[in-house]
Amino acid sequence: MDNRLILPLLCAASVAFAAAPFSHDEKPIATVKHHALEKTAPIVTTFDVTRTKEDADKLRFALHVTNNTTKMLELRFPDGQTHDFVVKDFAGKEVWRWSEGRMFTSAMRSETLKGKGETVFEESWDTDGQHGAFTAVATLRSNNFPVETSVQFVLP
Numbered sequence: 138m139d140n141r142l143i144l145p146l147l148c149a150a151s152v153a154f155a156a157a158p159f160s161h162d163e164k165p166i167a168t169v170k171h172h173a174l175e176k177t178a179p180i181v182t183t184f185d186v187t188r189t190k191e192d193a194d195k196l197r198f199a200l201h202v203t204n205n206t207t208k209m210l211e212l213r214f215p216d217g218q219t220h221d222f223v224v225k226d227f228a229g230k231e232v233w234r235w236s237e238g239r240m241f242t243s244a245m246r247s248e249t250l251k252g253k254g255e256t257v258f259e260e261s262w263d264t265d266g267q268h269g270a271f272t273a274v275a276t277l278r279s280n281n282f283p284v285e286t287s288v289q290f291v292l293p
Contacts, residue, residue: 167186168184168186180204186273197260198262200220201257211249213281214279220276222274223235223276267292268293
């Protein structure tokens with residue numbers, strides 16, 4: 138394809154995607170499932186970004202962590218912070234970090250997941266009317282099962 142056509146096509150696709158109607162029901166606007174060796178991996182994660190019904194400027198981030206085995210698993214954390222969520226703009230500049238300005242205990246912590254059990258880490262971000270393409274990054278700060286996953290989304 139001619140290089141002169143690629144940029145205008147990408148711009149047109151971005152505008153069309155951003156201008157699409159935005160659902161205000163609680164269906165995720167973006168989801169990613171971490172599936173590296175999923176059939177044998179002890180931990181499987183799903184990361185959802187959802188716009189809340191109550192407030193159009195608020196996004197909800199949910200990191201679902203599932204024990205993919207039939208045995209109990211212990212998630213070990215180096216301190217009181219179990220997870221983090223970060224939002225970056227199109228250029229990769231950090232726009233928001235859930236943990237910024239928060240204090241966490243320095244004591245090690247653990248959480249046990251039953252066989253085939255799940256735990257969910259959820260937080261909200263007030264977008265303050267921002268628009269454009271963003272990348273959300275979810276981090277499970279476990280020492281023994283660390284996970285970092287990201288998903289891209291657009292705020293019209």
